[in-house]
Amino acid sequence: MYAYDRHDRMFVHARVEQFRDQAARRLKGELSEDEFKPLRLQNGLYLQLHAYMLRVAIPYGTLDARQMRQLALIARRHDRGFGHFTTRQNIQFNWIKLEEAADALHLLAEVDMHAIQTSGNCIRNVTADAWAGVAPDEIEDPRIWSEIIRQWSTNHPEFSFLPRKFKIAVTGSPADRAAVKVHDIGLRMHRNAAGETGFEVIVGGGLGRTPIIGTTLKDWLPKRDLLSYLEATLRVYNRYGRRDNIYKARIKILVHELGPEKMRDEVEVEFQTIRDGALALPAETIAEIAAHFAPPRYAKQPGFAPAHETLRRTSPGYRRWVETNVVPHREPGYAIVHFSLKPEGGVPGDATAEQMEAVADLAEKHSLGEIRVTHTQNLVLPHVAVEDLPAVWRAAEAVGFATPNLDLVTDIIACPGLDYCSLANARSIPVAQRITRRFADLGRVHEIGPLSIKISGCINACGHHHIGAIGILGVDKQGEEFYQITLGGNAGPEARLGDLLGPAVSADRVVDTVEAVVEAYLAIRAPGEDFLATYARLGLAPFKERAYAPR
Amino acid sequence: MPLVRDGKAVADGWTTVADDAALPADAPVIVSFARWRAERAVLEQRNAPLGLGLKNTDAVEEVGPEIHRFGLVALNFPKFSDGRAYSQARLLRERYGFKGDLRATGQVLPDQLIHMLRAGFDSFDTADARVLQQWSKSVAAYHAFYQPIGRLRPTLDNLRREEARPAAAD
Numbered sequence: 001m002y003a004y005d006r007h008d009r010m011f012v013h014a015r016v017e018q019f020r021d022q023a024a025r026r027l028k029g030e031l032s033e034d035e036f037k038p039l040r041l042q043n044g045l046y047l048q049l050h051a052y053m054l055r056v057a058i059p060y061g062t063l064d065a066r067q068m069r070q071l072a073l074i075a076r077r078h079d080r081g082f083g084h085f086t087t088r089q090n091i092q093f094n095w096i097k098l099e100e101a102a103d104a105l106h107l108l109a110e111v112d113m114h115a116i117q118t119s120g121n122c123i124r125n126v127t128a129d130a131w132a133g134v135a136p137d138e139i140e141d142p143r144i145w146s147e148i149i150r151q152w153s154t155n156h157p158e159f160s161f162l163p164r165k166f167k168i169a170v171t172g173s174p175a176d177r178a179a180v181k182v183h184d185i186g187l188r189m190h191r192n193a194a195g196e197t198g199f200e201v202i203v204g205g206g207l208g209r210t211p212i213i214g215t216t217l218k219d220w221l222p223k224r225d226l227l228s229y230l231e232a233t234l235r236v237y238n239r240y241g242r243r244d245n246i247y248k249a250r251i252k253i254l255v256h257e258l259g260p261e262k263m264r265d266e267v268e269v270e271f272q273t274i275r276d277g278a279l280a281l282p283a284e285t286i287a288e289i290a291a292h293f294a295p296p297r298y299a300k301q302p303g304f305a306p307a308h309e310t311l312r313r314t315s316p317g318y319r320r321w322v323e324t325n326v327v328p329h330r331e332p333g334y335a336i337v338h339f340s341l342k343p344e345g346g347v348p349g350d351a352t353a354e355q356m357e358a359v360a361d362l363a364e365k366h367s368l369g370e371i372r373v374t375h376t377q378n379l380v381l382p383h384v385a386v387e388d389l390p391a392v393w394r395a396a397e398a399v400g401f402a403t404p405n406l407d408l409v410t411d412i413i414a415c416p417g418l419d420y421c422s423l424a425n426a427r428s429i430p431v432a433q434r435i436t437r438r439f440a441d442l443g444r445v446h447e448i449g450p451l452s453i454k455i456s457g458c459i460n461a462c463g464h465h466h467i468g469a470i471g472i473l474g475v476d477k478q479g480e481e482f483y484q485i486t487l488g489g490n491a492g493p494e495a496r497l498g499d500l501l502g503p504a505v506s507a508d509r510v511v512d513t514v515e516a517v518v519e520a521y522l523a524i525r526a527p528g529e530d531f532l533a534t535y536a537r538l539g540l541a542p543f544k545e546r547a548y549a550p551r
Numbered sequence: 552m553p554l555v556r557d558g559k560a561v562a563d564g565w566t567t568v569a570d571d572a573a574l575p576a577d578a579p580v581i582v583s584f585a586r587w588r589a590e591r592a593v594l595e596q597r598n599a600p601l602g603l604g605l606k607n608t609d610a611v612e613e614v615g616p617e618i619h620r621f622g623l624v625a626l627n628f629p630k631f632s633d634g635r636a637y638s639q640a641r642l643l644r645e646r647y648g649f650k651g652d653l654r655a656t657g658q659v660l661p662d663q664l665i666h667m668l669r670a671g672f673d674s675f676d677t678a679d680a681r682v683l684q685q686w687s688k689s690v691a692a693y694h695a696f697y698q699p700i701g702r703l704r705p706t707l708d709n710l711r712r713e714e715a716r717p718a719a720a721d
Contacts, residue, residue, distance in 0.1 A: 007707040010694050018692045022662060030681070031662075038632055039662055121632070155693075157669035157701040158641050161634025231700075238638050273646070278699040285708070 001062055001370065002147045002292045004112040012109040015116060015155075019043045020102035027098065042122055042160065044115025045101050049422050052096040054078075054104055055118040060128035060146035060170070061089030061373040063113075065360040068371055070111040072356035078104045083356070085341060085349040087413055087464055088167070089127050089373040090118055094420055116154055121162045123153035123234070127169045129177040130374040133293060134382045136330045140189050140197050142172035144290045145226065148281070152227050159234050163241035164249035166234070167206075174493065179375060181205045181214045181495040182467060184251045185233065192220045199226060203233060203263070204255030207461035211497045212252045215260045217267055223286060225271070227279040232270035236263070296368045296383060301333025305387035317404075320442065321393055324404040326384075335386050337367075339379040339401035340411065344436045346400075347429050348414045349377030358399040366392050376413055376452075378406070409451045409518065410436045413464055417457030417474060418481075424457035426474025426481035426507070431455055434511045439518075448518060451531045454489070467491040469531050470514060471498040483510040487517065487543055488535045502544050513547050520546035556674040558686040563676070565602050565623060581625055584609045595620065604656070607635035615647035624649060625676070628657035637670045641701060644671035661685035665692060669701040 004012075019039070026036040040046075044055040056071070063071075071091055075083045078100050079093040086092055096104060108114055118125050126149045128142040129135065149168055153159070159166075170187045171178040180186025186202035199221045205214025221229050237251045240258075255263045311318045325338040339359065341349050351359075359379055363371045366388045367381035374380060379401070384392055396402035405411045412435060415421065417428030432455055439445055454468030458475075465471030471486035483505055486498030505513045520543045525534045535543070554563040567581040574580060574597065581602035587594060594601055602623035603614065618624065624643060626636040636655070643649040652674055655667050659677040661684070667675070668690065675682055695707045 005711070007695060007710055011697075011707065014693045021688065035631070035660055035662070121634075151697040151707075154697050156698060157666050157696075158637045159634070160666055161632050161637070161663075235638055239635055243633060243635075277645075 001064060002059070002143070002289070009109070009112065011154075012112070012114045012116075013106075015043070015114060016102060016105045016109050019105060023098060023102055038120050038161070040098075040101075041120035042117055043101075043105065044118040045096070045098070046119050047422070048094065048416075048420050049418075050420070051094065052098055052101065053420070054093045054096045054101060054115060055086070056091050056093070056108060056113060056115045057118050057125040058089050058091060058113075058373050059150050060126055060132065060143050061130050061375070062132070062143060063371050063373070065364040065369045065371065067111045067113055068356050068360040068363065070107055070113070072353040072360070074104050074107050075353040075356065077107075082350055082352045084347070084416065085351065085373050085377050085379070087375050087377060087415075087462065088125060089130070089375055090125060091373070092416075094416070119165075121164050121166075122160050123149075123156065123162075123166045123168065126150055126153070127167070127178055127183075127375060129171050129173055130372045130380050131177060131327075131336055131382070132172060132372075133295065134329050134331070134334075134336055135173050135175075135177075136328055137175055138173045138330070139191065140172045141290075141293050142170040142178070142187075142189065143293050144286070145172075145187065145189075145199075145223075146170050147289055147292070148226065148286070149230065152230070152279070159238055162234070162238055163243045164246070164251075166237070166251065168230075176491070176493045176495075177375075179464075179467065179491040179495070181493075182207055182211070182464075182491065183214065185230065186214055187226075190220070196222070198222050201229060201233075203267075204250075204252040205495075206250055206252045207464055207466050208250065209247060209459040209461070210250075210252065211461065211466040212256065213495050213497070214252075215255055215263070217260070217264045224281045224283075225275050227281060228275045228277065229267070229271050231279055232274060233267050235270055236266045240266070295331070296370075298331045298334060298383070299385070301385050301387065303333075305333070305385075305389075307391075308386050308389050311390045311393075318390065318393055320446070321396075321402055321404040322389060324408070324446070325402070325406045326389065329383070331383075333386055335384050335389060337381040337384045337389070337392055337396075338374070338406045339381070339396055340403040340405055341378050341401065342405055342411050342436065343400050343403045344410070344440045345433050346436065348412050348432050351379075355399045355401065358395065359401070362392060362395050376407075376411060378411070404442065405445055407450045407452065408445050409448050409453060410439050410445055412436065412453045412455060413468070414455040415457050415462035417455075417463075421457060421462075423460055424474065425459075425476035426457050426483065428455045428457040428463055428472075428474060431472060431474075431483065431507075431510055435514055438511050438515055448522065449530050451518070451521075453514065464491070465489070466497045467495065468498060469535070470517060472510065472514070475504055477504065481507045483507065483513075485510075485513060485517070485547070487540060488532065490532055499540055501540065502548055516547045516549070517543050553678050554674055554676055555682050555686070558683070558690070560683060561674075565600075567602075567604060567625070579622065581623060584614065587614075602652075605639060607633065607639065609639075611639050611642045611647070615642065618643060618647045618649045621649075621651055623652040623654055625654040625656050626672070628655060628659060628663075631658040631660045631663055637666060640667070640670040640672055644702075645700070661689060664689040665703075669696070669703045671702055 201218040202214035372380035418424040456463035467489040489498030579600040600622035
């Protein structure tokens, strides 16, 4: 992990004190709400329906046990004893008082964390593959580059008042687990013909009310040029991105209006002018950051794990968990363990202070102190010895994080929706809860197989409904909550946006409709075919017919 | 207009002249980009410093190579949340080597001072008394920055390297 030194610490503490002063001036009336708003947003403080929400950056989804314990402390001291892990690998606290916000930020700074640029029209927290550094298929650790981008983008003197927010994601694997094609900039590491690692730069993807798959501006960018190319892209966006209409202000609209060719040319001209300037990355600097992410020292594991093998034979529950929530690690004798934050009837992504502390304990005991947050709102212990899996399973069961549903129908992504958010048209969380209750039978869940359901409470698409195999979008119809359903969305390398199933359905009907779609799939799938494959083969019609059939 | 520079209120020796107004004799004036393009020959014959006022949509590339002709460039923030002039400032300073006075006009607020100073601004045309009150706090907020760009170094990296260097033998 990236370890702060004295200078990083001085920087985040300075940021806290700067914000403390700003908040105090706001409370005294020396700053207007208009003047204060971007300052609080760039420190993670968002005004919701009932209170301020604090969005804390978990850079590229990596944190350690000590940091997780501090999040639990903040949940207790400044919230109502829980937090909410988000699709951008952050954590949100929903009940923060403005008077206490700087104190909460100070607690973060004590453990080398911050909430800098988690909101506002600036470069947001960089996201990356949650399996970074441990995935067997990885070409290079994306955290090295995410950290380099974090430093470059933090308090940037030119890009703190962009036309709109700006999200960057990095993947170091061919299997894209960071949804890079639906970000303002997605970076995909791959090798060129000479075998050197570089970046495909994908620009102008995004969800929201105008969902677009990103355009590749550069097939292969050398590592030394990464920051120069990002700076060139951001400069073109800052100068020419639209500021007359908030709904047309993202870079995707600029790419669309200029056309990919013109956009590529504009960025290229700027890039060529600055590429040998101060942002060119010396190999030495890259090596210094990379050293922070060197693989840990793994204890050598014996070839046979008796406790694990025995339990796998004797406990079907354990076997199912291992098959579903545990994936292979690049180091022999180790595994990547997922804690599901999607229990039956639960709020997707929520964790209590006690659960956070339990995860911290487990990470210390079984995962070299490390934890990850996934963009699907689950937690990961990235370095668990196979022989420790039974102990980890029992402990996860005890805290309610052992539901064996990773990537299955109940592993639902949902935004906070109308329960918290002032933008929402409809509730998201209760829909997720009702779906998980409807699909409470684990046998049936496993029979259905991989199927992502993603729910957004409004068109801003924080729940990523466009890229759900089943997407659910809350809309308002004459003051009543209705839900539009889309099918066939996918976030991976074959990214595509879902297609509208038909007319929106009422809150009463939404779970029945989802179930009808799932039943349709089970009835028409070919052997071994997952939901997206069936959908690709047969299209919308057979689903539509069954979903709207009178019951 | 009240003017702030280096943390002090200072007198403004420049006059901003509307496009259709007559030029005063021998006084430093700030003219628009449009007027400069239209009346360049006349303006350059004057025996007084010339300043240029740019809108944040004006292309600095058009005037960049000749920017040394101006003693002052004024860049505008129509709203403090419109960040286009930050790019113009950096381009003028870093690409075109502008050495004169770079002035921020429009909605200049105390909490954006640090970004403006780093982007290359040195004077602030603002009636907002808070800019002066907050000045020293704003400028001293950080001991260093991450980016090796803009003004107000050092970078965190520079500091680390200095500390890592062995002390001189003498």
